[in-house]
Amino acid sequence: MIGKGHSIASTGASIEYGWNQEKDAEVIYKEYLAGDTPQEITEEFKIIQSQNERCTQNTLSFILSPTVKDGQEMNKAQLQEITKQFLKEMELKNRQAIAFVHRDKAHTHVHVYVNRIGFDGKAYNDSFIGKRSQVAADNVAKGLGLTRVREVQQEKLKELNWQRLAIRHINTKVLESRPKSIDEYISKMKDCNIQVIPSINKSNQLQGFRFEYKGTNLKASDVDRSMTGGKIIGEITQNTSYTKLKEVPNSLKLMDKTVQLSTNMASKIAKDLIKQVIKRGLDTGMGF
Structure with a gap:
């Protein structure tokens, strides 16, 4: 499984993309949120984000991508579990968060959006977030018995x-x-x-x-x-x-x-x- 992550400022547009029905989107994880539309979710994010006006890139965006084979075999509950375990690894529990699975392509993947601003008004430290996302996803894959990036890489290197x-x-x-x-x-x-x-x-x-x-x-x-x-x-x-x-x-x-x-x-x-x-x-x- 591969994990990618970065901080973004375009909260509304990103959640709209995650919710895109043309991509067979389905909500698989939702924490501390009551809204049922992208607009409502974005407004709920903004309420917490208003506590910290200095932070402009105030939403965290992640993509979790199991291998094609693993993704095709995973149901909603299993995708929800990898999302929960990933957020735990990233120390992002107890924050507003929503995740969508996209199955419009052979490669099933999950888009996760987390409020970078906590309920205490403090911004999450996003230093090296790309690398940390990779490590966290690998740890989750290892813990849940999914195919790890290094295993895929080793197989490719053998072929070459x-x-x-x-x-x-x-x-x-x-x-x-x-x-x-x-x-x-x-x-x-x-x-x-x-x-x-x-x-x-x-x-x-x-x-x-x-x-x-x-x-x-x-x-x-x-x-x-x-x-x-x-x-x-x-x-x-x-x-x-x-x-x-x-x-x-x-x-x-x-x-x-x-x-x-x-x-x-x-x-x-x-x-x-x-x-x-x-x-x-x-x-x-x-x-x-």
Whole structure:
């Protein structure tokens, strides 16, 4: 099961969407609400939200998506249970909430709307709510014996095994050619029909790479654990003679732009460089 979540300001429009009868919508969960229409529910949300005028994104929106097989086999009571367990995991009990199931497509899914403002007027902390939603949904799936995301992912990776092996083999050969920059590495991979796609966040920090090969698009770590962004950059960094922790760059040139390395990635690169320095010393018989 997959869980997604974020804070929204469009409470009325979102609840209207959840209640959409064209999507065979059905209310499966309702807490601290008396209304029977989207407009009535929205007004009830607003009464509580009026206690906290500073919070503008004052409704929490979640989507819970069991696998196609699990969803087709689940009845209303079971979908209600995963909703209740999810809200418990997110510490969102005792709040106004409503949930709808949509069965208009093969992939059954639940839309959940929760008042971010509690009865005490305080706003729920939505920091990292997307990631927390994923973890909460996985915990619920595990507890209720549903198919977990990682199980689906592992199955997909098995199906793509030959593509992963090909990408890993070509990556090894390209790194053995000792490229001196990320751009050179990307260019050489492209010559071998593999497109390297940098993952850069909104803070202009390089998070890692994805690889596109013969219609398959995979995260570097899904290709192989030895192919994380930190390890690839670390190997290329060695080719430019960086050997000490203080010499690890905190930024680099990438496709005519300067991008920052996240603290986590820079730290991993530094550790790998230190290991390589020690290994070279041992291989040559040097003492430390």
